[in-house]
Amino acid sequence: MKNLLYLLFILSTVCTSSCQYKKAEQAEAIDSTTMYVNHIFWGPEPWAIFKDGKYYYTQTVHDRITLWETDDITQLEKARKKDVWFPKDSLNAYHLWSPRIEWIDGKWYIYYCADDGNTDNHQIYVLENDSPTPLEGEFVMKGRVATDAGNNWAIHASSFEHRGKRYLIWSGWPSRRAYQETQCIYIAEMKNPWTLASERVLISRPDLEWECQWISIDGSKSGYPIHVNEAPCFFRSKNGDKLLIYYSASATWTPFYSLGLLEADADSDLLCPESWKKRSEPVFTQAPENEVYGPGNVSFVPSPNGEEWFMLYHVHHTLHDIFSNNHRCIHLQKIGWDAEGMPVLGVPQKEGTMLAKPAN
Incomplete structure (x- = not known):
């Protein structure tokens, strides 16, 4: 196990160093006041929201939860940051994935x-902070979200409000894994940010x-489907x-991971399950011609002036060592809209492509 952890550390360091080198090389060729190039950061599972002129960003960070604050989402490497949570309970101290920050009823919450x-x-666990800005004050544990009576596996939670009701969405197992693992998307109504008010x-x-x-x-694969x-x-x-x-599908260690x-x-x-209609084809997928593989884990943020929308993913x-989750970088890309008002995500842009920054 120690040898495996050391190998993962080396792989992560190599990937990060590679990303940083490419970023520095690209930055010399652009006007950073109006343009940016991808990647904008490195690592997996990006999540950001925009409030009161600031972007608040978080992602998987091993043994802690870190927040970044910036007024320029393309400059995360220079953003103010703070470690806001170190697990204190062994029940939720390992394999921290997918922290997602939200502003709900005058308080900050992080689902992880x-x-x-x-x-x-x-x-799934929930942290709360009643400070006006999330890098101030203190996040405290509100508890585990009990998603079902069997306490089945549950990850990647976020919430939304619609017509006076709040809902939680997440990925979970129908039942404990015996051989094949199946991750499904669930929804439930909420009583408060850490308690469900309905069955999943x-x-x-x-x-x-x-x-x-x-x-x-x-040929790389897990030990079971x-x-x-x-x-x-x-x-x-x-x-x-x-x-x-939007959701991510297929295994992250394949280039087929898609939205x-x-x-x-x-x-x-x-x-009502019948209310939700699934597209039969992915809406955002790999672009080998642009050397972009396995795009996923999307979140959406507006431009500072509120007139544009961008997606983080x-x-x-490279297809080399794609099995390692450490070999991932973060892209930011503007979306469009079709004639019926549905988002048009386009195709993943090639690294180094010059793109216009979100409008102020």
Whole structure:
């Protein structure tokens, strides 16, 4: 185990150093006041929100939760940052994944998932901070979100409000893994930011071929089949008539990791599975011509002037060592809208492409 951990550390260092070198090389060729190039950061599972002129960003950071604060999302490397949580309980001190910060009813909350050392025991936990800005004050543990009576595996939680009700969405197992692992997307109504007010409702399971890729192109694979729907992210159509949940599908160690989309009418019953319609094809997937593989774990942020929307996502830039989660970088990309007000995500842009910064 120690040798494995050391190897992962070396791989992470090599990837980070490589990303930093490329970034420095690219920065010399652009006007950083108006333009940027991807990647903007390194690591997996990006998440950001925008409030009162500031972007608050977090991602998986091993044994702690770190927040970054900036007024320029393209300059995360220079952002103010703070470690805001070190686990104090062995039940949630290992394998910290996917911290997601939210502003709910005048307080800051961070949803994250962790376990007791056994990844089969992953659960969702909630932190609260009543400071006006999340890098001040203190985050305190509010508890574990009990997603179902069997305490089944649960990760990648985030919430949204719609017509006076708050909902939680996450990825979880229907039941404990026996052999094949199946990650599904669930939704439930909330009583408060750490307590559900309804039973969980399954709204998507990986049942399409492109959602069930778990063997990489070089034969790398897990010890058993893993079919994936994970990392749900809520968004709305431009005119608000459609509610959207983007999710990531297939295994992260394959280039086939892609974004899928669930959509529901704004007037529908969100706790009715039939309200959510799944697109039959991925809406954002690898672009080998641009040397971008396995894009996923999306979150959306507006430009400072509120007139544009951008998506954050992580990618691999090479098929070499794609099995390692450490070999990922963070991209930022502007989205468009079609004639019906649905988001148009486009294709992942090639690293080093000059792009216009979010408008102030």
